[in-house]
Amino acid sequence: MNLMTERSLEKAVGDKMNAVVNATKMKGNKVSVFYGSKQALFDVDLDIPEKMVMALIGPSGCGKSTFLRSLNRMNDTIEGCRVTGQITLDGEDIYDPKIDVVELRARVGMVFQKPNPFPKSIYENVAYGPRIHGLAKSRHELDEIVESSLRRASLFEEVKDRLQESGTGLSGGQQQRLCIARAIAVSPEVILMDEPCSALDPIATAKVEELIDELRQNYTIVIVTHSMQQAARVSQRTAMFHLGNIVEVGDTEMMFTTPKEKRTQDYITGRFG
Numbered sequence: 147m148n149l150m151t152e153r154s155l156e157k158a159v160g161d162k163m164n165a166v167v168n169a170t171k172m173k174g175n176k177v178s179v180f181y182g183s184k185q186a187l188f189d190v191d192l193d194i195p196e197k198m199v200m201a202l203i204g205p206s207g208c209g210k211s212t213f214l215r216s217l218n219r220m221n222d223t224i225e226g227c228r229v230t231g232q233i234t235l236d237g238e239d240i241y242d243p244k245i246d247v248v249e250l251r252a253r254v255g256m257v258f259q260k261p262n263p264f265p266k267s268i269y270e271n272v273a274y275g276p277r278i279h280g281l282a283k284s285r286h287e288l289d290e291i292v293e294s295s296l297r298r299a300s301l302f303e304e305v306k307d308r309l310q311e312s313g314t315g316l317s318g319g320q321q322q323r324l325c326i327a328r329a330i331a332v333s334p335e336v337i338l339m340d341e342p343c344s345a346l347d348p349i350a351t352a353k354v355e356e357l358i359d360e361l362r363q364n365y366t367i368v369i370v371t372h373s374m375q376q377a378a379r380v381s382q383r384t385a386m387f388h389l390g391n392i393v394e395v396g397d398t399e400m401m402f403t404t405p406k407e408k409r410t411q412d413y414i415t416g417r418f419g
């Protein structure tokens with residue numbers, strides 16, 4: 147086979163691989179969200195494929211965070227907020243009255259915009275979740291969970307000699323990775339991230355982005371971001387929101403190179419938003 151044919155074959159296989167979308171982990175079906183009488187989301191349908199990164203993009207106020215929060219029922223904590231429609235996790239309705247919300251939030255963890263470690267030691271920040279969920283039978287097992295979570299969050303080497311020091315004493319980027327370790331420690335299946343890098347400098351952002359790329363081997367990730375570069379770098383699927391509706395969903399590379407909708411094109415090229 148000559149070099150040209152080999153390259154075209156590789157590209158064709160690569161394209162085909164990119165086009166494959168993993169099985170659906172979470173599914174939104176006609177999801178509407180109201181804050182009192184104000185409707186923030188209108189009949190949103192969205193499939194979230196497992197073990198991929200899905201980016202939610204769109205101009206300020208379009209409902210990205212509202213949708214993200216509805217995936218682990220964080221909206222339940224907002225007074226006057228009401229969700230209609232259906233959201234499933236592995237086919238199970240997460241708004242079913244039988245669902246234990248604490249358990250749901252362990253399966254669908256969340257990392258917030260501003261790093262929010264507890265005012266406790268680095269060790270305790272990570273150990274807290276496994277302890278309340280009874281995931282460790284002994285101190286030794288708990289130590290192991292803490293270490294492996296910090297390792298997966300690419301933080302262990304930086305903090306291994308000061309696990310008893312306060313989590314709030316770390317740099318912003320380290321604090322955010324500590325929050326990711328805390329989310330990972332309870333073995334979630336899905337991790338929701340609401341602009342996780344917006345408070346970080348470019349170097350800390352690059353580390354968190356690298357980490358997100360590694361995490362997708364084991365977790366389903368949904369990330370809200372205002373940075374088009376970040377969406378393009380870290381995600382494989384992208385959903386574009388506008389005025390409480392989904393404008394377009396697709397393979398990230400396709401969305402950024404050949405969007406189907408004019409509103410997507412205008413937004414990603416900075417013409418509005």
Ligand SMILES: Nc1ncnc2c1ncn2[C@@H]1O[C@H](COP(=O)(O)OP(=O)(O)OP(=O)(O)O)[C@@H](O)[C@H]1O
Pocket residue numbers: 181184186204205206207208209210211212213224
């Ligand atoms: N707690 C709340 N109470 C009342 N209205 C809210 C609340 N949270 C959000 N909203 C409204 O719902 C709509 C969607 O907001 P949301 O925060 O989901 O948008 P967003 O796309 O995440 O915006 P941003 O990119 O600015 O964070 C907005 O009109 C907003 O004002």
